[in-house]
């Protein structure tokens with residue numbers, strides 16, 4: 001999310017928005033009401049492809065995504081330029097406009113690029129606010145020293161958009177999983193029957209891809225092993241594309257060394273055809289028998305391997321969800337399992353989902369919401385349990 005406050009440097013926010021979009025970020029611009037004096041909302045809308053948000057009390061906009069949802073949606077918040085007034089309000093926890101409210105409600109990292117007259121920057125009040133904001137975990141970049149719009153020379157200029165972009169990227173490297181390697185399987189597998197046909201399932205891969213994104217945002221190095229899906233490769237993840245369960249198994253085992261957390265979100269086919277016909281099978285007979293044999297259980301094997309990472313499984317069920325999921329947790333010797341209902345327009349190939357997450361000493365329900373948000377919540381749970389386990393093991 002890009003926040004813009006009322007400073008002359010606001011014109012440079014358009015360039016920053018463009019750079020962020022070019023990096024593949026979904027950019028939602030939020031302006032303070034007086035920022036409009038310095039840059040037009042239409043320009044920013046054209047660059048980001050999303051209407052600018054600026055009102056706290058706008059029933060139409062809130063109906064689409066409320067301010068609390070926006071605060072949750074944001075992976076990071078960059079405010080450029082940040083005026084002295086905005087810094088003061090943010091430091092004291094004021095929430096009298098949309099941008100301040102979002103900053104107060106978010107758990108995402110916040111980066112601000114101050115821009116003001118050099119005397120305003122040097123003022124003890126602004127300096128105190130800077131200290132307070134840093135203590136609250138807000139990151140600051142700049143201001144830079146140089147000639148200012150008002151003719152003064154000194155520290156107060158907003159740093160250049162390219163530098164702000166680099167600082168925004170660094171926000172993620174400081175995440176709770178920085179230095180950790182996370183492997184995620186995603187999507188369905190396809191098990192060939194003959195030269196043109198295969199057995200598969202309705203998995204879209206959305207949950208696995210959303211998890212890959214969430215793990216990357218948490219600072220992890222992400223290895224994504226994906227069956228055939230029609231999704232764009234998530235930015236910054238090492239993607240290995242596979243087709244069958246056997247191929248997925250091979251790719252996982254090949255890259256397992258050094259993996260700290262393994263998340264099996266793929267809907268792996270349980271069986272494959274014993275013999276794959278080289279040519280297309282002809283419809284000469286009234287019935288056709290295809291003999292199926294069991295595929296390797298990738299998750300079970302990873303959980304039983306010598307270099308066992310922290311293992312998270314999924315359980316998609318049409319009935320007795322909690323019981324089946326608990327059985328799988330114990331049977332496959334997992335650290336955690338995320339269970340969801342499937343069938344009846346639920347779970348597979350949908351935008352929203354809900355999860356019941358179970359571990360050996362407890363469980364929690366993550367409510368129905370877009371998979372992108374759900375993945376972030378699940379990733380936070382995984383992080384917490386992973387760190388708790390590794391701390392106990394090393395003490």
Ligand code: C5P
Pocket residue numbers: 185245264265266267268269270295296297298299300312313314315316328
């Ligand atoms: O036993 P079931 O298929 O219901 O278990 C589901 C969990 O096991 C999922 O996390 C899935 O990714 C994983 N799995 C696997 N390899 C298989 C079958 C399931 O990794 N062959």
